Amino acid sequence: MDTKLQEIIIFAKNKLAHDKTGHNFDHIERVVKMAQNLAKQQTGNVDLAVILAAAYLHDTIDDKLVANQQVALTQVINLLENLQFTPDQIKNITNTITKMSYSTSLNGKQELSIEGQIVQDADWLDALGAIGIMRAIYYGGAHGEKIYDPKIAPRDNMTKQDYRNLDNETIINHFYEKLFKLTSMLNTKQARQIAAKRQQFMADFVTNFKNEWDALS
Ligand code: ADP
Numbered sequence: 001m002d003t004k005l006q007e008i009i010i011f012a013k014n015k016l017a018h019d020k021t022g023h024n025f026d027h028i029e030r031v032v033k034m035a036q037n038l039a040k041q042q043t044g045n046v047d048l049a050v051i052l053a054a055a056y057l058h059d060t061i062d063d064k065l066v067a068n069q070q071v072a073l074t075q076v077i078n079l080l081e082n083l084q085f086t087p088d089q090i091k092n093i094t095n096t097i098t099k100m101s102y103s104t105s106l107n108g109k110q111e112l113s114i115e116g117q118i119v120q121d122a123d124w125l126d127a128l129g130a131i132g133i134m135r136a137i138y139y140g141g142a143h144g145e146k147i148y149d150p151k152i153a154p155r156d157n158m159t160k161q162d163y164r165n166l167d168n169e170t171i172i173n174h175f176y177e178k179l180f181k182l183t184s185m186l187n188t189k190q191a192r193q194i195a196a197k198r199q200q201f202m203a204d205f206v207t208n209f210k211n212e213w214d215a216l217s
């Protein structure tokens with residue numbers, strides 16, 4: 001593997017080493033692999049170095065993980081400059097990682113380059129299907145969420161602040177507040193194809209969950 005990428009991996013690993021909310025490095029590795037797969041299937045030209053860098057770095061500036069997002073972004077830029085990425089590549093990578101998250105897409109998706117769209121699709125696919133269910137439970141558990149409460153309705157039209165406010169959050173509601181919305185928000189045809197199966201699996205899971213729950217009342 002090229003040494004630039006090795007430096008990026010070391011940087012990302014250090015940043016995410018202590019996270020317990022589902023941003024563990026295994027998430028990053030899945031996003032990298034998925035982004036590579038999606039990139040291979042694109043007909044036009046894509047900058048694979050930008051895709052790999054953005055995939056590895058996408059959570060290193062996450063507001064949940066770092067105290068100061070601006071400081072974290074400056075560290076990313078310094079790293080990329082040291083590794084001799086071009087100014088255009090650096091702009092592409094920072095634009096991608098600051099604008100791709102669901103929480104920054106709540107009032108509408110932000111404009112991303114094709115490389116950014118691929119990394120966003122790869123990240124969002126990791127929130128879907130069996131893996132996505134597992135991550136939601138892991139995150140909900142780490143934040144003390146109830147698994148379900150039929151009296152608490154899922155929220156709509158959330159701001160970023162609402163999205164991060166977990167006072168009344170349940171894991172089942174997260175499916176309605178985010179997971180079921182992701183499939184139609186994906187960018188590439190290939191990602192939408194993968195998502196369709198995962199979406200069905202999650203829908204079945206929630207249906208079964210509610211049936212088991214309701215059978216008790
Ligand atoms: P984003 O960075 O796109 O805003 P997050 O970082 O909030 O997404 O999500 C990280 C993981 O935790 C995802 O798998 C997501 O579905 C899950 N997650 C986020 N918020 C909640 C929540 N309130 N309850 C359960 N899981 C959640």
Ligand code: NI
Pocket residue numbers: 027031058059123
């Ligand atoms: Ni991510």
